[in-house]
Amino acid sequence: MLGLMQDWPLTVDKIIDHARNWHGDREVVTRSVEGPIVRTTYAAIHERAKRLSNALKAWGIEPGDRVATLAWNSANHMETWYGIMGIGAVCHTLNPRLFPEQLGWIINHAEDRVVFTDLTFLPLLEAVLPHCPTVERVVVLTDAAHLPQTKIPSLQDYESVLAGQSADCAWGGFDENTACGLCYTSGTTGNPKGVLYSHRSNFLHTFMAMTATVMGATPSEVILPVVPMFHANAWGIAFAGPASGTKLVMPGARMDGAALYELIEGEGVTFSAAVPTVWQGLFAHMKANDLRFSTLKRVLIGGSACPESLIRGFQQDFGVEVTHAWGMTETSPIGTIGHLPPEIAGLPYDEQMKWRTKQGVPPLGVELALKDEAGQPVAHDGETFGRLMVRGPIVAAGYFKSDASILDDQGFFDTGDIATVDPQGFMQITDRAKDVIKSGGEWISSIEIENIAVGHPKVELAAVIGAPHAKWDERPVLIIKLKPGETLNKAEHLDHLRGRIAKWWMPDDVVQAEDIPLGATGKIDKKLLRERMKDYRLPESA
Structure with missing residues (x-):
């Protein structure tokens, strides 16, 4: 027997319809690439997205066709999302932090027909697009007055495209499992892989994000999405x-500490989300200039493990x-969230830190498991490492244009992360499977060492990799980038770790680096770092 409820397809055009109907005057504020702060509303975004849909249809874009964006966070970028997705085409977000060769490979693999871009990225596209035969036209998210002379053929400005179209366009009307968005992994091992979201998965992920146990957005919030x-x-x-009818503040191309602080204070931001490196830059700017927040209450930190020093600094300072x-x-991307239950939140702050530095528990809609190399469950004791596995309606079941299975016999996706889960259900990433250090048959968490090491007042960035050892197979080496003007004293950095990690986890050496490479998503690029350190040998004393 089936229920007697309406068949209401979960398609993302209904999200912006809802925003127009019930929160139409709510602002979306953008620091434009051209410079000025630009203000619009959800009603205006809805109307302009409809115009864009008609332009795409006039160009022959059909459901399932891939339309790319190469742009910063802005209201214009949001309009392209809804304009593309509303007619059943696939919005393919391109990551400008990838190498040009990778970017060209991705465009060709996706067979993108149109690219919407910001002025910033025209030189990059000039180099890439001659090798991308499927791209028929490029639209720059600006007006005719700012459109530069380039070598790119079929170049148009966004405002002229919209001005020539009607705002009357039918959206939706297709199955909720229709492809909606395409995002490629950063390709740290082999070619990038395409994750193809559906309307249904994005809609369910939206419900998840709106809950109080995740972001808890409301009309009274002001969100700055730096991610x-x-x-x-x-x-x-x-x-x-x-x-949620939440005011959004889009940072555009400027994500330095001074620019973010100006937006947070000027627009009354209450909540923001970014990777740790962004927050470290903002934190340093505020400390250097003796600044304080007047409205910001919460920040969400993900992308890589957050150092304890940063968590303490934001709370205490x-x-x-x-x-x-x-x-x-592959998880759309919410996987776990670190909200503290009352029995932990009621503890003294120093005792809470054990859980605040972990990545948290899965929200409803994400099932999580730890398995060993044989695929057997691993104890949730907070100490036993296992491969982190996930499944659910917002988790990828395969990769675009690939027939290879990425799920195990229980339908779980192997994230490639090594983790622990404690008795309270808090998951903690200890390493990527390819980065974990195996010493004497035991695993050492490079991430845990890095998060403590970066808390030293002289350290700007820290990374830990394994170096070959004749007896123990591998031993950890701490690589640090010092803050300007500081000099290396190996002993003080080892002393900073001593007593905070197991003795046998202690690095066998400390190496200073002028630079620690970051990947396309802001994480430390261990693959490149290991390549740079390939001729390194541990000291004889080790």
Whole structure:
């Protein structure tokens, strides 16, 4: 027997319809690439997205065709999302932080027909597009007055495209499992892989993000999504914001500490989300200039593990609650969230830190498991490492244009992360499977060492990799980038770790680096770092 409820397809055009109907005057504020702060509303975004849909249809874009965006967080970028998705085409977000060769490979693999881009990225496209035969036209998210001379053929400005179209366009009317968005992994091993979201998965992810146990967005909130729209759907904020009637503040191309602080204070931001490196830059700017927040209450930190020093600093120096989270492109991306239950939140702050530095528990809609190399369950004792596995309606079941299975016999996706889960249900990433250090048959968490090491006042960035050892197979080496003007004293950095990690986890050496490479998503690029350190040998004393 089936229920007697309406068949109401979960398609994302309904999200911006809802925002127009019930929160139409709510602002979306953008620091434009051209410079000025630009203000619009959800009603205006809805109307302009409809115009864009008609332009796409006039160009022959059909349901299932891929239309790319290469752009910063902005209201214009949001309009392209809804305009593309509303007619059943696939919005393919391109990551400009990838190498040009990878970017060209992705465009060709996706067979993108149109690219919407910001002025910033025209030089990049000039180099890439001659090798991308499927791209028929490029639209720059600006007006005719700012459109530069380039070598790119079929170049148009966005405002002229919209001006020539009607705002009357039918959206939706297709199955909720229709492809909606395409986002490629960063390709740290082999070619990038395409994760193809459906309307249904994005809609369910939006419901998840709106709950109090995740972001808890409301019309009274003001959200600054620093996490880019080209990285895992800006963690769903470009959907959850309109769905909740929340004012959005888009940072555009400027994500330095001074620019972010100006937007936070000027627009009354109450909540923001970004990777740790962004918050470290803002934190340093505020400390250097003796600044305080007047409205910011909460920040969501994900993308990579957040150092304890940053969590403490935001709470103790600025009164801002830090919520730790984990996810990935394949999980849309919310996977776990670190909200503290009352029995932990009631503990003294120092005792809470054990859980605040973990990535949290899965929300409803994500099932999580730890398994060993044989595929057997691993104890949730907070100590036993296992491969982190996930499944659910917002988790990828396969990759675009690939027939290879990515699920195990129980339908779980192997994230490639090594983790623990404690008796309270809090998950903690200890390493990527390819980065874990295996010493004497035991595993050492490079991430845990890094998070403590970066808390030293002289350290700007820290990374830990394994170096070959004749007896123990591998031993950890701490690589640090010092703050300007500081000099290396190996002993003080080892002393900073001593007593905070197991003795046998202690690095066998400390190496200073002028630079620690970051990947396309802001994480430390261990693959490149190991390549740079391939000729390194441990000291004889080790």
